[in-house]
Amino acid sequence: MAMEKKTCMAFLGKLTALVLVLISVLENHEVGARFVVEKSSITVLSPMSMCSKHDGAIANFGVPDYGGYLAGSLVYPDKGSKGCEPFEGDKPFKSKSSRPNILLLDRGGCYFALKVWNGQQAGAAAVLVADSVDEPLITMDSPEDNIDSDGYIEKIEIPSALIEKSFGESLKQGLKKKEDVIVRIDWRESVPHPDERVEYEFWTNSNDECGARCDEQMDFVRNFKGHAQILEKGGYTLFTPHYITWYCPLAFIHSSQCKSQCINHGRYCAPDPEKDFGVGYQGKDVVLENLRQLCVHRVAKESNRSWVWWDYVTDFHIRCSMKENRYSKDCAEYVIEALGLPIEKIRQCIGDPEANVENEVLRAEQEQQVGRGSRGDVTILPTMVINNVQYRGKLERTAVLKAICAGFKETTDPPVCLSGDIETNQCAEHNGGCWRDTRSNVTACKDTFRGRVCECPMVNGVQYQGDGYTSCTPFGPARCSIYNGGCWSEARDGLAFSACSESDLEGCHCPDGFRGDGHKCEDVDECKEHSRCRCNGCSCRNTWGSYECKCKGDLLYIKEQDACIERNRSRFGWFPSLLVLAALAVVGIGGYIFYKYRLRSYMDTEIMAIMSQYMPLDNQHDNKVQTAAEPLQRGSV
Template identity: 75%
Template structure:
């Protein structure tokens, strides 16, 4: 009986072990493991100037998109960094540069070395290999019980370097040389265009310890940033879920049946690591499948960001850890988010069928690394622009890494939040051009640091190199610092060499000469350019001149002549006589005209009337002679 129990327990462990290693075996055959790198440039001493690769540690916070220049220090004792260093932060920066602590590989976990270095005031850690081999990724301890106390608290970057490079640094330090290096993560994430593609390999199970808590906390905390980026079209996010398969020899075992769906094709470890209690591994796989379909269906309707809402709501309402999970609970979350339940069910298919599941089969294929991306074998794993993220899965750190994947100068506003803003423009204006009078600067703060770029201010475009000069161009330029041209006011008069009719350039106004940046008054009188008429006198004024005529004459500028201001008495008399004559002639002409017109009209009227009234005329004639007209047939 005891032997049977022992064999049963051994079988359970064996099956669980197979579930874990079968994917790893597949990866070794078909995939590859990739070490994600940053680079180190030795700046001092001159004899060591060179560039080296370094492997980014999978803990702490790498400065993605940035760099760090620091002085290398090798401890006098405690070369491995496995014990806390003595003193109050002995490696805190004592000058203008932070301290980069160099430690040796061996004796304890990599993460513990970084933690002790951080506690001692170091800004970053280099761990030198102790054998000649290719670079490897320093990972945090998986099974250590004491790791939970410090791993999540590490906030400095750590990198792994080759033995030969470490030896050369130690030799220089031994000779009392000042060793200065530049740790550079700016090219650690590719940034080819204005959209970042990233994916999170996760799990719906929240009962797997510290790693599950870490990824769930990240999803909740990063949700806001993720949805802003997704809604704005800045990113393309895809969730993925790791599954394993059951070895053919164990498909019919109760262990595989409890941990797998579709006849052993897609499996997950038992949440409680206890086959006789709580939920089963196949519950986890089935919920993984549902969450994949949530993203697929939501993406088809243009609401891909709803995945973040579903996952966080599911964790709160249907947690496995809190024994609240059920199919009905999950579907209630779907309904509350207005997600089509039937469509998602169709996407999920039949978990009992002895067939491939199209969604999960695709996931297993994607787990195997291709090209520059390595295999995905641990949870959680974040992949940004096809390279795996290294470091703590924390909101600000991940946002910084994602932002480093945008093409330079195309960062979305969320990348310049207070947590990430570099504020390099606040110190010496970033070394860029600045006009203090108008408070205009060419310094622009971006996620990667400042750029010197001539700005646009109130619709006015500036042009120049951004470092030494910027000048306003285009319409409205004269409103900003007078377009960089000369201007001056004297005696209430203002003149400017900037004209809104000119899109660029400066030209001294009329009355001045110069290059437009400096202008001086022209003395028109001395140059004999004005007041050339007889009897004229010229007086120069700022921006012009004044001409005067002798006596009572007045100056007409357009003709450059002098005329009398008032005439003589004879002239006035003659003028009046002429006016009288002209007026009399006008009146006489008018009377003559009226008389002639009236006579003409009367004669015309009489002529017309005579044609229509002849009898009246005859009767008048007869009356005057006494004769009668002859009657028809009557003798005289």
């Protein structure tokens, strides 16, 4: 039952939105207002028998060459002339000469955009689609988002146009005769240039939950911002943003659908973003933000700063996205304050959304929505109007810039139209409102062709990460080379330590010997806290970031074994030993001499005396030998 109720409410919401759209268009539509088909001229240059000039309806996708022209040889496929299937071969229509090929296809069988995509894939420089019925030209539009599952519409880069059936038949007849048919598609007069200033409008929406269309608008605003601001500051253009609204019919004013989608008692309405009244944001939230963005432009214009609208819209969709549930008044006013705009004036411009009165700003928007004269109604979003002519083609930075530049008379083009090298110099004023580190002079503000962007930079190979507005921190292996990665570091007594390690992609960690959170580190006393130097006879002395162990006496400390050992003796340590050895040698030599000359002589005498007692000796009677038995008399000689 709950699911059935939710489905019924969703259906009722869609039905009510459809009723609001139909009544708005019918009751606001003035006589003569219509959808205008924007055209380019197509001229047959060769053969002479076919020379003629015709109109072609510029497609609402691809990239028309506004301000320029394209001349090429016409080709018509032998099979698959409707172009609904990819063509066989490797780019069969790619030109083999300096002149490009323009592909002619027949209408029918599939979407216009698919035909052009297949032609682009086959190498064609442009595509002409011949109508299948005799009727006024219509604008070839892209299909709904859910049809384009492959995303080919955004990938179309070539121009295309729809031509009348009769013109298409004449071109095919010429090709059948093997004629070299050369045509020129000319966009130089597609945008009028009445004076030296281009006036253009952008019809958009603050809702970012409408799928590919919303993403396209947001991407365009962000990418085109730099061009727009340079043109506006130089006085070359007059830009005006617009927002489509409609009103609730009197019979529905008190319904819950109108109350959720409208403000000022049903006068100004927008569809529910989720197309479900029971969830998410409501249509009136979108109307209020649309009105706020209009008032930002109006108030900024009063102070000659109309280009600030581009900054506000860009920053709002970055910081106050509906997808992130930040789409609110408070977030919007925070962005306004950051840009230096007067909030009170903007609040006065918005007025009271609950009051039963007309809102001057939104009433003017409803009147501008209706076409007048040669200008058509604005019925789809997004729509760009340049010099009162609706722009056709992909909403892309380069293509739109070229279309705007086509609105200037020749020789009056501003420099931005002649060069893509653009500097906005917004970072020079208050750093563009972006993050900056004054200590290392690193900033997230960058001037580009898109205007200033707040984006964390890469400095000397080091990438910073953050939102770019309030914070950026270094990240990656080389981050320590930039301000030590924001970590603690200190040098003392020839030693330097840091809490930043190149092995860690982020974070700060105190090195060994220190403790702390990485942003502040203090020395650890290893001697007291870790009981270093435990060996017998060791003593510990704490140092900054480390410690020293010392042994008693002359012993040497070995840290790996936590032990003391004797030091290796030097060459002078052997000197005492040598002295001892020398003394021993002298004693030995002295003993040998004593033995040889003194002791041995005495022993020989004693032996001779003993032997004389037992053996007769020659000349004994002549010699009287004194023996040990005959003691010597005192005083004898």
